Amino acid sequence: MKFRFAFAALATVAVGAAVAQTLPPPEAATAPPPEIKIPDAPAPAVSKAWIVMDAASGQVLAGANIHEHLAPASMTKVMTSYVLAAELKAGKITRDDQVMMTERAWREGGAGTDGSYSGFPVNQTARLEDMEKGMVVQSGNDAAIALAEHTAGSEEAFVQLMNAYAQRLGMKDSHFADVHGLAAEGHYSSAYDMALLGRALIRDYPDTYAYNKIKEMTVNGITQPNRNLLLWRDPSVDGIKTGHTSQAGYCIMNSAKRGDQRLISVVMGDVSEKQRATDSLALLNWGFRFYETHRLYEPGKAIAQQKVWKGAEREVKLGVAAPLLVGVPRGQYDKLKPMMDVPKQLVAPIKKGQKIGTVKVNLDGKTIAEAPLVAVEGVEEGGFFRRLWDALWMWWESV
Structure with a gap:
C-alpha cells in the first residue's frame, strides 16, 4: 500500500555528531481501522x-x-x-x-x-x-x-x-x-x-x-x-x-x-x-x-531538506536510494514515527547519491525499519566569499 508522509521537521535534538529529526506521523489515505490486539502466531507444536x-x-x-x-x-x-x-x-x-x-x-x-x-x-x-x-x-x-x-x-x-x-x-x-x-x-x-x-x-x-x-x-x-x-x-x-x-x-x-x-x-x-x-x-x-506491508518512501524523491555550508545552494534534498517498505500490525499505521539521523553540519561539495545519514521508522519505541539517506541532487561548492563567510559562522557556532 502507498501512503504519503509529511516531511517537515518538528524538533531537533543534538545526538553526538548527528542531529535526530523527528518527523510527523504518516498521513493515511483513509481512516485506519480500530486497533486490535494481535493474537500469538500459531506456533508449530513439535518443530525445532x-x-x-x-x-x-x-x-x-x-x-x-x-x-x-x-x-x-x-x-x-x-x-x-x-x-x-x-x-x-x-x-x-x-x-x-x-x-x-x-x-x-x-x-x-x-x-x-x-x-x-x-x-x-x-x-x-x-x-x-x-x-x-x-x-x-x-x-x-x-x-x-x-x-x-x-x-x-x-x-x-x-x-x-x-x-x-x-x-x-x-x-x-x-x-x-x-x-x-x-x-x-x-x-x-x-x-x-x-x-x-x-x-x-x-x-x-x-x-x-x-x-x-x-x-x-x-x-x-x-x-x-x-x-x-x-x-x-x-x-x-x-x-x-x-x-x-x-x-x-x-x-x-x-x-x-x-x-x-x-x-x-x-x-x-x-x-x-x-x-x-x-x-x-x-x-x-x-x-x-x-500484518500489512507499506511502501513509505520512493527512491529519487525528496523526503527532507538539510542546511549545507559553503555550498552554491543553501540546502540539500535528501531521500532514499531504494524503496523503504515496512510490515506493521493492521490498524497501527498511524503510530509509525519516522526519524532522520543526519550530520550536525553538512559541507559542500555533496555528490548526488552520496550517503548523508539514516532514516528510521519506529513503532512503540522500537525501530522496525531503516535505510540510508542520500542526496537526491548534488550541491556544488560555493564561491570564495560564500565559503569564507560560512567558515566564520561555523567557527562561531562551534565555540
Whole structure:
C-alpha cells in the first residue's frame, strides 16, 4: 500500500555528531481501522524452529529458535540455486550449457540412493536449465552435484562459492558442506537464514525463483511431483522448497503473495510431510491476517531538506536510494514515527547519491525499519566569499 508522509521537521535534538529529526506521523489515505490486539502466531507444536518474515522489509513478524543451528536438508538447494543464478548473471555459465550427469553425481545422488533424484541418465548431458529444474522441482540430489561440478569443477569448489555468497547475504548462522543437504559434518543453517535466503532469491533472481512453483516434471519417462503440498492447497503460494532427512526431520520454506504483500515462512524439524505444510500455511495465514506491508518512501524523491555550508545552494534534498517498505500490525499505521539521523553540519561539495545519514521508522519505541539517506541532487561548492563567510559562522557556532 502507498501512503504519503509529511516531511517537515518538528524538533531537533543534538545526538553526538548527528542531529535526530523527528518527523510527523504518516498521513493515511483513509481512516485506519480500530486497533486490535494481535493474537500469538500459531506456533508449530513439535518443530525445532520456525519463522514468519515480511519479504519486502525483511522484518521478522514472529518466530521461535530462529537462530538455532539446524540441519536444513534439501532446503540447501535454494542456496545452490542462488549461486547458479549469480554465476549465470555474471556470464560464467548459460542456460543452454550441456551439463554432464557424471558417475559421481549419479552414484551419490541418483536413483540407487535413498535420497530424491532427478533421473537424468548417467554419462549423458542435458541443458543446464533442465538440469536445474530437476534439482528444484524433483529435489534431485544427482542434479545438484552435476550442476556444481559443471559450474565450479567440483562439488567441493562449488560449496566454497555457497559459503561465500551466504556470507555476502548476511547468513551468519549457516555453513554449507554439500550442495544437496544430505547429512554432513559442519552442514547447518537456521530458520532466520533460510528466510533471508528465500527473500534474496525472490528479490535478486525472480526468473530462477519461478522454477519453484512448477508442480511436476518428467525426466527420462519418469514424472515426479513437487513435494511442496501448498502449491496445490493455496494459489498464493509460489515456492519455495521442502526438505527431509532423519537428522533434520521434515522442513519447509514457503513464500506467498497476496495483493502487494509477500510473506515467507520457514518450519524446521517437523514430524511429517503433511504437518509441515499445515504448519507453514497457518503461519502465512496469520501473517496476512494481522500484518500489512507499506511502501513509505520512493527512491529519487525528496523526503527532507538539510542546511549545507559553503555550498552554491543553501540546502540539500535528501531521500532514499531504494524503496523503504515496512510490515506493521493492521490498524497501527498511524503510530509509525519516522526519524532522520543526519550530520550536525553538512559541507559542500555533496555528490548526488552520496550517503548523508539514516532514516528510521519506529513503532512503540522500537525501530522496525531503516535505510540510508542520500542526496537526491548534488550541491556544488560555493564561491570564495560564500565559503569564507560560512567558515566564520561555523567557527562561531562551534565555540
